[in-house]
Amino acid sequence: MTGAEIFHEMMRRHGVKKMFGYPGGAILHVLDAIHNSTHFDFVMPRHEQGAGHMAEAYARVTGKPGVVLVTSGPGATNIMTPLQDALSDGIPLIVFSGQVPTAAIGTDAFQEADIVGMSRACTKWNVMVRDIAELPHCINEAFRIATSGRPGPVLVDIPKDVTSSVLNSATANAQKTLLPSQPTSVSIGHSDSRASECSHHNALQRVAELCNTATRPVIYAGHGVLTSPNGWRLLRELANKANIPVTTTLMGLGAFDELDPKSLHMLGMHGSVYANLAMQRADLIIALGARFDDRVTGNVRHFAPAARQAAVEGRGGIVHFDILRKNINKTVNVDVAVEGD
Known part of the structure; x- marks a missing residue:
């Protein structure tokens, strides 16, 4: 050949x-x-x-x-x-x-x-x-x-x-030149995170506690939800079960039904006013597959003041789920970090 x-x-x-x-x-x-x-x-x-x-x-x-x-x-x-x-x-x-x-x-x-x-x-x-x-x-x-x-x-x-x-x-x-022995169809997929489930257990338990404690939680969903297998289904299940409103990034549009009453639509400088206000006033921000882009945070020192205060008081804060470790604490320092899908 x-x-x-x-x-x-x-x-x-x-x-x-x-x-x-x-x-x-x-x-x-x-x-x-x-x-x-x-x-x-x-x-x-x-x-x-x-x-x-x-x-x-x-x-x-x-x-x-x-x-x-x-x-x-x-x-x-x-x-x-x-x-x-x-x-x-x-x-x-x-x-x-x-x-x-x-x-x-x-x-x-x-x-x-x-x-x-x-x-x-x-x-x-x-x-x-x-x-x-x-x-x-x-x-x-x-x-x-x-x-x-x-x-x-x-x-x-x-x-x-x-x-x-x-x-x-x-x-x-x-x-030792090898061609695949069987035809395969490659799709976007994340690494299998089962091996790290045990190490994430404490962090996930803390997130669950904060969800139960917080009075104004917001889910901040990014493109990672769309590229994760069944990510949008799991997001919908979480939002419905915990009754938490959802805002998305530009790249996260489509991850959550915008006709759902819990949808705050897109946030950031090109997003809705109420989505940005919700983030600023939230006592718990759960970031899923989003990287706190500058178009979302604006001046980082003034971003999410209510969540930062809630973290000091032990009743909220900022939670970040991301597949890439380098994205965690890169722009915004978070209180609970979970590396994985």
């Missing part, structure tokens, strides 16, 4: 149905491999940036990672804005960029660009595939990383000679 044929087979086995991109010489072998395929629908806009944003929208709507194909040089640099957008919003975006042949790397070849170096700050993970035997593993890693934990973008840079070369069985066995 050639590298391009391996790419085709890996996409099929990962359950990819739709790809977005724009042609170019460095990615041509891959495009040739998928051109006549009955497995994929290839969408070609007028610009690589458009392909990236289309793939983001596809991921948001379907819950599956968006896959993008671009060529080297300007094709790759044009995808940078969608990569940063996907990183900011937690969208699983997988970009495969063509690259000049490995022998030409570092020679300032036509349309050569260090896209791995440039994209390091706006991806969860990126890699250049320097040998055809590495290609299946790198593709597997791309899908795993893009969809695990907090979803986000990854980039796999593939030199042209890798997609045109042939992987023989002897090389494959020596390198």
Whole structure:
């Protein structure tokens, strides 16, 4: 199999149905491999940036990672804005960029660009595939990383000679090159948090106590609720059982029925007045998959004064549930933190 044929087979086995991109010489072998395929629908806009944003929208709507194909040089640099957008919003975006042949790397070849170096700050993970035997593993890693934990973008840079070369069985066995044995359909999903349930028990018990004690609690729901399996159902169950009003971030819209009487609608500088007032006057704020963005908090020193006072008195405070540890206490210091889904 050639590298391009391996790419085709890996996409099929990962359950990819739709790809977005724009042609170019460095990615041509891959495009040739998928051109006549009955497995994929290839969408070609007028610009690589458009392909990236289309793939983001596809991921948001379907819950599956968006896959993008671009060529080297300007094709790759044009995808940078969608990569940063996907990183900011937690969208699983997988970009495969063509690259000049490995022998030409570092020679300032036509349309050569260090896209791995440039994209390091706006991806969860990126890699250049320097040998055809590495290609299946790198593709597997791309899908795993893009969809695990907090979803986000990854980039796999593939030199042209890798997609045109042939992987023989002897090389494959020596390198332990593996293709998935069964077709899979990758969807957005969080890490299994069962292993940490015991360590979270005390924190969850404290949250339950605060819910029973607080007189003006508010649930502050973000995009993490939407990307969590059954997150919106669990949010609705919590709000109904505890009779707590819910406000959402811009990225969290859709996590809670806005026709529900408990809905405060969106908060923040572009949100409703009553949602912002509720947050300021709440004695307990339960943040679920939200990161206390500056558009929500405004001046952090003046944010949630009632909850801060309630924390001092032991009858409330700010609770933060998030899949990423780095998001906890990053902007707002909280009283109870739970890392997980």
